[in-house]
Amino acid sequence: MARQIPGHEQPVGTTRTLDPGSAGGPVKRTVLPGGLRVITEQVPGVRSATVGLWVGVGSRDERPAVAGAAHYLEHLLFKGTGRRDATTIAEEVDAVGGELNAFTAKEHTCYYAQVIDEDLPVAIDLVTDVVFAARCTDADVETERSVVLEEIAMRDDDPEDLLHETFVEQVMGGHALGRPVLGNQQSIRHMSGRALRGFYRTRYVPHRMVLAVAGNVTHGAVLRLVRKALGGRLDGDTAPMAPRAGRARPRRTRSLQLCSDDTEQAHLMLGMPAPGRHDERRYALGVLNAALGGGMSSRLFQEVRERRGLAYQVYSSVAAYADSGHLSVYAGCQPDRLGEVTDVVAGVLADVAADGLGDAELARAKGQLRGALVLGMEETAARMTRLGKNELNHGRYLSVDDNVARIDAVTGADVAELARTLLRRPGGVTSGVVVGPYAHDEDLPDELHEVIA
Amino acid sequence: MARQIPGHEQPVGTTRTLDPGSAGGPVKRTVLPGGLRVITEQVPGVRSATVGLWVGVGSRDERPAVAGAAHYLEHLLFKGTGRRDATTIAEEVDAVGGELNAFTAKEHTCYYAQVIDEDLPVAIDLVTDVVFAARCTDADVETERSVVLEEIAMRDDDPEDLLHETFVEQVMGGHALGRPVLGNQQSIRHMSGRALRGFYRTRYVPHRMVLAVAGNVTHGAVLRLVRKALGGRLDGDTAPMAPRAGRARPRRTRSLQLCSDDTEQAHLMLGMPAPGRHDERRYALGVLNAALGGGMSSRLFQEVRERRGLAYQVYSSVAAYADSGHLSVYAGCQPDRLGEVTDVVAGVLADVAADGLGDAELARAKGQLRGALVLGMEETAARMTRLGKNELNHGRYLSVDDNVARIDAVTGADVAELARTLLRRPGGVTSGVVVGPYAHDEDLPDELHEVIA
Numbered sequence: 003m004a005r006q007i008p009g010h011e012q013p014v015g016t017t018r019t020l021d022p023g024s025a026g027g028p029v030k031r032t033v034l035p036g037g038l039r040v041i042t043e044q045v046p047g048v049r050s051a052t053v054g055l056w057v058g059v060g061s062r063d064e065r066p067a068v069a070g071a072a073h074y075l076e077h078l079l080f081k082g083t084g085r086r087d088a089t090t091i092a093e094e095v096d097a098v099g100g101e102l103n104a105f106t107a108k109e110h111t112c113y114y115a116q117v118i119d120e121d122l123p124v125a126i127d128l129v130t131d132v133v134f135a136a137r138c139t140d141a142d143v144e145t146e147r148s149v150v151l152e153e154i155a156m157r158d159d160d161p162e163d164l165l166h167e168t169f170v171e172q173v174m175g176g177h178a179l180g181r182p183v184l185g186n187q188q189s190i191r192h193m194s195g196r197a198l199r200g201f202y203r204t205r206y207v208p209h210r211m212v213l214a215v216a217g218n219v220t221h222g223a224v225l226r227l228v229r230k231a232l233g234g235r236l237d238g239d240t241a242p243m244a245p246r247a248g249r250a251r252p253r254r255t256r257s258l259q260l261c262s263d264d265t266e267q268a269h270l271m272l273g274m275p276a277p278g279r280h281d282e283r284r285y286a287l288g289v290l291n292a293a294l295g296g297g298m299s300s301r302l303f304q305e306v307r308e309r310r311g312l313a314y315q316v317y318s319s320v321a322a323y324a325d326s327g328h329l330s331v332y333a334g335c336q337p338d339r340l341g342e343v344t345d346v347v348a349g350v351l352a353d354v355a356a357d358g359l360g361d362a363e364l365a366r367a368k369g370q371l372r373g374a375l376v377l378g379m380e381e382t383a384a385r386m387t388r389l390g391k392n393e394l395n396h397g398r399y400l401s402v403d404d405n406v407a408r409i410d411a412v413t414g415a416d417v418a419e420l421a422r423t424l425l426r427r428p429g430g431v432t433s434g435v436v437v438g439p440y441a442h443d444e445d446l447p448d449e450l451h452e453v454i455a
Numbered sequence: 456m457a458r459q460i461p462g463h464e465q466p467v468g469t470t471r472t473l474d475p476g477s478a479g480g481p482v483k484r485t486v487l488p489g490g491l492r493v494i495t496e497q498v499p500g501v502r503s504a505t506v507g508l509w510v511g512v513g514s515r516d517e518r519p520a521v522a523g524a525a526h527y528l529e530h531l532l533f534k535g536t537g538r539r540d541a542t543t544i545a546e547e548v549d550a551v552g553g554e555l556n557a558f559t560a561k562e563h564t565c566y567y568a569q570v571i572d573e574d575l576p577v578a579i580d581l582v583t584d585v586v587f588a589a590r591c592t593d594a595d596v597e598t599e600r601s602v603v604l605e606e607i608a609m610r611d612d613d614p615e616d617l618l619h620e621t622f623v624e625q626v627m628g629g630h631a632l633g634r635p636v637l638g639n640q641q642s643i644r645h646m647s648g649r650a651l652r653g654f655y656r657t658r659y660v661p662h663r664m665v666l667a668v669a670g671n672v673t674h675g676a677v678l679r680l681v682r683k684a685l686g687g688r689l690d691g692d693t694a695p696m697a698p699r700a701g702r703a704r705p706r707r708t709r710s711l712q713l714c715s716d717d718t719e720q721a722h723l724m725l726g727m728p729a730p731g732r733h734d735e736r737r738y739a740l741g742v743l744n745a746a747l748g749g750g751m752s753s754r755l756f757q758e759v760r761e762r763r764g765l766a767y768q769v770y771s772s773v774a775a776y777a778d779s780g781h782l783s784v785y786a787g788c789q790p791d792r793l794g795e796v797t798d799v800v801a802g803v804l805a806d807v808a809a810d811g812l813g814d815a816e817l818a819r820a821k822g823q824l825r826g827a828l829v830l831g832m833e834e835t836a837a838r839m840t841r842l843g844k845n846e847l848n849h850g851r852y853l854s855v856d857d858n859v860a861r862i863d864a865v866t867g868a869d870v871a872e873l874a875r876t877l878l879r880r881p882g883g884v885t886s887g888v889v890v891g892p893y894a895h896d897e898d899l900p901d902e903l904h905e906v907i908a
């Protein structure tokens with residue numbers, strides 16, 4: 003099962019094999035000076051490699067005044083380093099036909115490059131250069147400010163994105179986890195170069211980072227390239243940072259929020275707080291989510307789309323942070339059918355809260371999660387992500403087989419108990435958001451007010 | 456190089472090896488009775504398989520009165536067959552953790568399933584069942600009518616999707632290629648079950664179809680499963696249909712269209728007709744597109760985003776149909792900067808029209824296309840798509856190495872000549888569309904009127 007190897011139990015400079023290759027190639031881990039962890043998976047049969055440098059910093063680490071700093075910084079790091087300007091960075095990666103990009107989330111930021119295997123040196127050199135040696139000049143901060151503002155505007159023009167951000171704000175209450183990763187117009191307009199450089203200096207330290215590589219690579223070659231790129235910057239015997247804990251307590255108040263927008267569809271999200279990633283119920287939560295709204299045979303898809311044709315898109319999803327999370331249901335429908343859709347969704351939730359899942363349904367939900375795990379192994383980017391997230395979030399390696407075993411161990415009783423806790427009516431649904439063509443709260447259908455009440 | 460094996464030169468029931476495994480596993484092709492082509496690629500090192508049944512029918516085959524029929528039918532085929540109702544179809548694929556879905560385009564429709572390798576029999580049985588034995592009852596037509604209308608509404612709520620559809624309508628003039636794949640509210644409201652069943656009966660015939668499979672499979676096993684699933688339905692010595700030709704002649708009139716919408720950003724698309732897929736200039740077009748707006752080092756990204764911070768998203772793209780196509784540029788920006796963005800974009804196009812590309816730029820654009828091709832080989836779904844599209848569109852197999860050789864053969868002079876033809880100013884840009892918060896055409900900036908004039 004899971005091999006837990008906390009950083010302080012593995013001496014700096016040594017390498018351990020986390021998996022001899024049970025579901026692909028061997029997985030190895032080395033702790034370098036400064037506490038930088040390097041984890042690789044040598045994948046047989048591919049001609050490519052994906053390199054990801056994970057930093058354990060995200061929007062939940064921001065004070066409200068600098069909301070969006072982690073993401074703004076992510077932009078800034080591509081604007082130039084001591085050795086390269088922005089154009090050179092872009093030219094080098096395009097010349098080898100690679101992809102160089104990054105994403106910022108609530109609890110981490112990841113810089114990655116996907117390349118043909120022979121271009122691994124380019125990928126490692128570029129990713130480490132932007133993360134360790136960005137200049138972050140005031141001129142770059144100014145140019146990038148308007149780009150980030152455009153990104154916020156684009157997000158607001160997408161009803162589903164706007165809905166999702168507003169929902170998370172509602173369900174996570176006043177906690178930093180509830181704030182949008184992008185920040186807001188005001189915080190971005192006022193962000194100073196000094197604040198961003200301070201955030202960079204204090205947060206981007208080797209013991210908060212994991213370099214994960216998957217593809218046609220060897221662990222030794224990756225280590226040599228990392229040492230060559232970063233040798234002078236890695237120093238000391240700092241232990242890698244332990245997985246994030248956190249003590250978020252989402253308020254359990256209820257809220258129904260309307261974002262008036264002149265859209266064709268009404269976009270609805272309903273949901274509630276749910277267990278975080280260190281909660282043992284997270285596998286049961288995955289199974290419950292799959293059965294509720296994870297696939298075409300799920301209750302929501304069948305009841306809302308297949309039987310009644312009320313929506314094109316309807317699904318449920320979960321998010322798990324260190325200490326908290328949420329479960330939500332999305333549906334997009336004609337504005338005059340929002341009441342009916344709400345009723346059908348609430349009915350599905352109430353049924354599962356009362357009776358749990360049937361045996362065939364439980365088996366199907368597990369099969370679905372199992373299949374998604376195995377199919378996700380095709381891409382080196384997905385494997386790299388597994389390596390990085392497992393290390394950063396759990397401080398250990400969980401193979402696909404480990405995960406499948408944990409999913410298989412979930413019982414109907416586990417799911418039924420979790421469903422009773424989360425979905426009971428009244429009270430289960432704590433947060434609702436609508437983006438759609440309604441002027442006032444009172445224009446929203448009664449069914450919606452009732453389900454949140 | 457490319458191995459051209461027109462169906463009528465390969466006797467029904469025989470198998471040919473198109474590629475012994477130069478860039479992956481062996482590729483084999485068999486023509487079955489009725490003219491159904493089966494093409495497989497045995498991919499080493501993966502635990503999965505993707506099955507795609509391609510039908511050479513799309514929205515360009517519709518009369519205006521039944522606009523959207525091909526896509527509507529795609530929905531309908533999942534509603535039930537002689538052996539399965541919609542719920543059973545969904546349950547069977549979810550139980551094995553697979554993905555079963557379909558997409559409709561202007562010239563083809565593809566039904567596909569991605570599964571763990573051991574579930575290949577389920578994938579082939581499901582895909583062939585829905586494509587060959589759908590019931591298409593009037594009750595199903597009614598339920599699915601509202602789902603398709605929701606899909607249209609959702610498309611209209613996404614500014615970039617709306618922009619793109621409107622642009623294609625403009626640039627393709629009155630031709631069927633210009634009509635949206637989804638149809639329109641009116642055509643969908645009036646579509647009869649009888650019309651859809653007629654479309655299904657006459658268009659969904661084996662000699663228009665290609666079954667493509669990539670993954671941990673053997674050609675023999677796939678043939679056995681297809682014969683088992685379809686044996687009784689495959690009959691006669693009809694030759695496979697030749698690749699689509701077509702004689703679309705996009706009008707070269709100019710148009711600037713505004714879709715007034717209360718969005719945060721102005722969304723802009725500018726473009727012109729371009730060579731189709733049977734035109735020998737298509738590789739030069741790919742290189743030109745990559746250099747213009749394909750990556751981070753492209754002229755548009757550098758000038759619009761990197762230097763001036765005017766947009767978060769800016770890119771160019773090409774579409775190639777049998778007999779025509781288009782090249783377009785997208786940018787999303789603040790409404791009051793639309794004039795400036797238009798000017799910068801027009802300047803980039805004029806520069807390339809006048810001077811072509813530099814040597815380093817040409818090499819980089821080729822490197823980018825080469826990398827994307829190789830990286831695209833990671834996924835069995837991408838390999839399956841290559842097999843299906845090559846056969847349907849070109850009647851032959853082009854390996855990744857073949858493609859790379861053709862890209863490498865493009866000269867600076869080829870690109871310069873194409874750029875002069877397409878991008879010259881005035882006259883190059885024939886079509887422009889804006890989605891944004893402007894009430895009237897006259898509110899659009901002068902720069903925009905000038906670039907189309």
